[in-house]
Amino acid sequence: MGSEGHADGTVGKALDVLEMVADQGGPVRFSDLLALSHYPKATLYRLLQTLVNQGMLSQDLDSGAYRIGVRLVRLAHNAWAQSSLAPLARPHLDALAAEVGEAIHLAQIDNGHILFVDKRKTTNMFETLAQAGRVAPAYCTGVGKAILAFLPEASRDKVMPQQSFHPYAPATHTGPASLLAELEIIRAEGVAFDREEHERGIISIAAPIRSRAGRVIGAVSIATSTSRHTLEELNALKPRLLHCAAAIGAEAESWQFPEIV
Amino acid sequence: MGSEGHADGTVGKALDVLEMVADQGGPVRFSDLLALSHYPKATLYRLLQTLVNQGMLSQDLDSGAYRIGVRLVRLAHNAWAQSSLAPLARPHLDALAAEVGEAIHLAQIDNGHILFVDKRKTTNMFETLAQAGRVAPAYCTGVGKAILAFLPEASRDKVMPQQSFHPYAPATHTGPASLLAELEIIRAEGVAFDREEHERGIISIAAPIRSRAGRVIGAVSIATSTSRHTLEELNALKPRLLHCAAAIGAEAESWQFPEIV
DNA sequence: GATGTGGTTCCATTAAGTGAAACTAAGTCT
């Protein structure tokens, strides 16, 4: 991950570096970045300088370490508020979480991968935040399959080849055929199950969030562990989950999300 | 606001454009941006192309309009989570909001201006100007004065000349002298009041959030309208507010925020 | 006072960004 090859121009490199700092989750020293990136010393240096000048990064006065700058924080809020389902869905997730007492996930799709944009976990608030913003595969998560199932055919065709089908667990789909078959079932049932396909012991039930126009714009899921609940018990929550997804979808009516895929 | 002159190099321009799109709060067409920016057509075009290539912006397939891209959303989450007081303060704000039943604001300072990073609104009845992610002046807001008061002298000296002293309301400070005098009082009392200085009918009580080292890293406030409460009533909440600020400050101990000012 | 490490600056070379203008694709009007 990190620096993909397609760094066109100076801007690409700068953004690459910016992301690199952001990914570190804290102050990073110059030499650490130098080691991480394949940029020559002077180039990296200038890039960082520029970003600091721009307020996107900020440099610690004494240690000289780099971190997120205020301008990025401001931009971040802006971007997040307008371009993610999260703020809109928040109250609905709160309600659902309070009612079912299990972990709730809200996800969108991003180039064939699942982007978790919000989470509720009734037990620990902190971990929640740590994980939102993370990316997971689509083919082996509840939310992923829920989205895939309801994607327009054309989009799905573009997304399928991007799936790695890495066998995370015994139950993981190992190829497109079985996955496509399951998607059919999901379309019929209206919800997707994660049957310990991504992580052993973790199961979930997921529903797509659809705008009134019918476009899938995300998915919600209720996740739990096999030690706490069975799939049947999760299935009992289906009406509640669908209701939540519908509520979010209805509100998202006017809202515009970046084109999928 | 928006595009300050200091756009060094291509990267600066690109970020400028990026921010411009983000500020629009929705899809923007090329020509709108062309009108907004002072960049020549071709330059703007290439800049946008680059940003789209980089995944920071996304272009609508049919309309061709530009909006926030998924990569920016991902970056945004990252940045927000690690670089703002918000995630850390969240539970404390929730608690305070539940207890006092009034609007709660969390703010940081950013180049002499106040950046609202989170808010709790218990009633939709009145809408304060402070939307999360928004910027407000320091000299005429509760949170702003609370921060100013406890800033180290050197920082304050840098920040004071940045205040515009625009008279939003009759009670607004009109110059540094009276403001500095009030800051003295605030230091003594430990809290700052907004006495309808920014918006008529809106009052608040604010407390600085300080790390154990004593550095001000933000402020919390309880805001209400004159129709609902008096300043004296707000003052009764002082212990509760101070407690909340202290709790956040204690937790922020290890946490590092970009250098102020 | 020598050696090492982390960070900053120089400068000739090269690549990349620039933007006026020309062009294409859709409308819109008569």
Next chain:
DNA sequence: AGACTTAGTTTCACTTAATGGAACCACATC
């Protein structure tokens, strides 16, 4: 239908800015 505007895209000679190897500086550490 043909002329005319409007919105977006491409071209290309020109200019500016990015590049990176190497030298340099600051400050520890031996």
